[in-house]
Amino acid sequence: MSAQTKINEALLKDDLYQAVNGAWLKTAVIPADKAATGGFYELDQNIEKTLMHDFDAWLENKNLPADRPTQEFVKYYQLAADFAKRDQDGxxxxxxxxxxxxxxxxxxxxxxxxxxxxxxxxxxxxxxxxxxxxxxxxxxxxxxxxxxxxxxxxxxxxxxxxxxxxxxxxxxxxxxxxxxxxxxxxxxxxxxxxxxxxxxxxxxxxxxxxxxxxxxxxxxxxxxxxxxxxxxxxxxxxxxxxxxxxxxxxxxxxxxxxxxxxxxxxxxxxxxxxxxxxxxxxxxxxxxxxLSDDIRILGGTFSRALSGSKEAMKAKKAAYHLASDQFSQVVGLYYAHKYFGPTAKADVKQMVEKMVAVYKKRLANNDWLSEETAKKAIVKLDALGINVGYPDELDPLYTKFVVDEQLNLLDNAVNFTKVATKDNLERFGKEVDRTRWEMPAHMVNAYYDPSFNIIVFPAAILQAPFYSLDQTASENYGGIGAVMAHEISHAFDNNGAQFDEYGNLNNWWTEADLKHFQELAQQMIAEFDGLKTEAGTVNGKLVVSENIADAGGLSCALEAAKGEKDCDLRAFFISWARIWCMKSSLERQKLLLAVDVHAPHTLRANVQPKNLDDFYTAFDVHENDGMWLPKEKRVHIW
The missing domain is CATH 1.10.1380.10 (Neutral endopeptidase , domain2)
Structure with a gap:
């Protein structure tokens, strides 16, 4: 999806999402073996192509890295890709x-x-x-x-x-x-x-x-x-x-x-x-x-019905995903070191720290928190861990995965499961290792962990349309800046706000502040509850935590963008709408409405800007416009 997609100026006041993404949506084609395409998904597909290309040489024992975990990954990938043997075994x-x-x-x-x-x-x-x-x-x-x-x-x-x-x-x-x-x-x-x-x-x-x-x-x-x-x-x-x-x-x-x-x-x-x-x-x-390719394809029928994917992955791609999922952190470190590197890691970390500073300022100047609760919120923010790009060291679990080439693919997978299960159980009663990452570096995503009070931004998401040196500061803040502040906001959503600076479940709020926060959360529930999409209606309670994080993230990123000398509010909001650009199957949309804690992408793009006064200024939105929301209905939390 090109950042230069044509904007429909006539629609900006009525439907920001369609104005920014409508032209792309008309021609976008969902790959037959996928359930969706768009910003997140195109990045993922590009990484998939890049790594499969790189690993093709490894499968032929060319340019194979010397470290043992990578070599074990290649052995496993070779077993996964040997469909002649898999078909023979049935x-x-x-x-x-x-x-x-x-x-x-x-x-x-x-x-x-x-x-x-x-x-x-x-x-x-x-x-x-x-x-x-x-x-x-x-x-x-x-x-x-x-x-x-x-x-x-x-x-x-x-x-x-x-x-x-x-x-x-x-x-x-x-x-x-x-x-x-x-x-x-x-x-x-x-x-x-x-x-x-x-x-x-x-x-x-x-x-x-x-x-x-x-x-x-x-x-x-x-x-x-x-x-x-x-x-x-x-x-x-x-x-x-x-x-x-x-x-x-x-x-x-x-x-x-x-x-x-x-x-x-x-x-x-x-x-x-x-x-x-x-x-x-x-x-x-x-x-x-x-197992064999025909069994693999047949066995995926139900999951494809759930997602709406029209076809199974081709054999080679399925083998890549099976092997890379098992050795995810090994693959992630390879990707990050080759395609991201320490310079970009340091640059992005500075941007995250800047977002934290903006968030701290907003907490200090918040007009509804008591001084006592605000101080404790800032203590939690000061303790927030920031992980960018990739972990410093490979998780030791992956050094325990050893392929037995005399065994078939399934037996090796079961052996790996035993190793991973034992590794988890052996942690019992021990001091917690806070260096572990839950996502590999080649995953296009980000997360906040309330038990560790850390935010994590894998390398894969730190590129266009979210972030690029070719984009303006306003565009970057509307993209990756809002994502960064979204994850920070999870420390103060309806779930994360119940954990302290050490990640312990522990109430640090005054009774009055907590009551008011819960009332604001209820307003966020009401803002989304019952909104209609082509797949059905939204359950406001299911999506409230992510919506609180979206609202906090967008408003915080907006303040950071306004602090730049050449702030462009239009570019900021257009960038926000662009990162949620997605075309997905109706089946997938129905599934997500039932089980996903995130609001539908069209609503993420359209509803949150309506809560911000600067949006109305940027696009000259008035009462009869589709993007208008009366002031008394605009929800402000962070």
Whole structure:
């Protein structure tokens, strides 16, 4: 998408998004193997092409870097790209994993094998992971969480949800074809699929929906170990945990208490056969990406129905993604060092620090925060960590991945899963490592981590249309500047604001300030709730945290842009609208409306500028214009 896309001047007062992006949208074509295209996606596709080109030489053992993690990545990529061998093997590599599920005799047998099954990430109705204790982020703690469903969210199972019924039909058809291709007879196929889908529907009502999960502070529910063990009578939760950790924890943090309070209703002798069928189907689906090309394509049918992608990726591209996802930080460091480098890293970090300084000034001059709360907010901002481009060192986990070239692709993947799972569990009780990055450097994205109180900007997003030396300062502030300030704002959204400067869940607000902040958050919910898109209506509560961050980010970036000597407000807002340019399938839009905490891209581009007085000045917007919002309805938080 060119930054020089023609602007429709006549539309600027009525629809900023269409005025800036309409000409591009008319001709843009979504790649057949993608669900969307636009600013983020075109960058991602360019990186994909660049890295695949670079790695082609490595596959032929040309110019191969000497470091071991990169060499192991190439070995794995070679296995993934060897479709002659994969096609020859067919379903055979998956059979031993499927047989292991079929051989489970009863609940006691499943419990006896639970640790080994968990290490290989066989699905179960519940699971565990180790991450920082949200109230003491210097230490790792054990969390318990519910199973993932076949459908994206429990609401898809509700009566009258036509989308859920349509997706279930696609899933059933795909599974039927996979079972037969794997050599299972019709009777076993029908029985297993029916039981698996019934079990998924059985556990769904006990889970939170996406809106409830968006309030992630409520996922912190600390149980003593004795209380946690007592939630189930049909099997020994305590034995499962102590064997898994090789230790006895004092506590377990439960993300969804209602789900665990009802475990005995669906993890029981009466439901064991249905549960086993559910595990079998989950296992089957998880293996298809590592098998023959026809199985890979068939196994992706359901995910393509969810996203609206018209075709599966070509074999070579699928192999690239499979291998680069497994070695993501290795690939990311290669990309960053070759295409970003230390000079750009330092330059962008200075820009982030400038945005932090602007944010600090805004907090100090805020007209609704008390002096006491404002001072604590600035303390949190002063402690904010800034990670730009790429980590200084490779995560040690990736040095543990060693390819066994005598084994097939799936067996190597399972071995890597064991290594990664053990690595996570071994953190339990240890001091937290705050240097770990959650995103690789070649990912076009950014994030704020409330438990570490850090913002992270991978190298891949630090280019046009977000940021470029060829763009004016106003354009850069409307792009990457707003993204930077968006991530800073997450420290003060409805979730992030509940964490202190150390990343601990800890209220630092006065009672009056917190009440007023919650009222402002409710205004943001109301501003978006019920807005119509071609895919349906917006759930304001689901998207409130990202909208608070968008509002804070845009207003803060605007102030920074106005501080430059040649500020161009038009260019600033046009740049903002341009970065949200996107064309996506209707299926993807429907999915995101149901589960994504971000507002639809058209609304991100159009609604937030309406809250800022400078927007009306820049484009001479008045009461009868489409972009007009009455002053009393404009939401201002940060």
């Amino acid at each position: 379903f055979a590599p998956a059979k031993k994993y499927l047989d292991r599920v079929l051989d489970l005799k009863d609940l006691a047998d499943w419990q006896a094998q639970w640790t080994d099954l968990n290490l290989e990430k066989f699905d179960a109705p519940f699971g565990f992971y180790v991450q920082p204790d949200m109230k003491n982020t210097s230490q790792y703690a054990l969390y318990a969480y519910p199973a993932g469903l076949f459908l994206p969210d429990k609401t898809y199972y509700e009566d009258g949800n036509e989308q859920g019924q349509a997706l279930l039909a696609v899933l059933q058809k795909m599974l039927h074809e996979l079972f037969l291709k794997a050599g299972y007879d019709e009777e076993f196929t029908q029985k297993t699929i029916t039981q698996a889908l019934a079990y998924d529907k059985l556990i769904a009502p006990f889970q939170k929906d996406s809106t409830q999960r968006a309030d992630y502070v409520k996922s912190y529910n600390k149980y003593s170990f004795d209380d946690f063990k007592a939630v189930a009578e049909n099997f020994d939760l305590g034995a499962v945990v102590t064997e898994l950790l090789n230790a006895t924890p004092d506590q377990v943090i439960v993300t969804e208490p209602n789900y665990f309070a009802n475990l005995d209703q669906f993890v029981s002798p009466d439901h064991f056969e249905a549960m086993k069928s559910w595990i079998f189907v989950k296992t089957l689906m998880s293996t298809t990406a590592f």
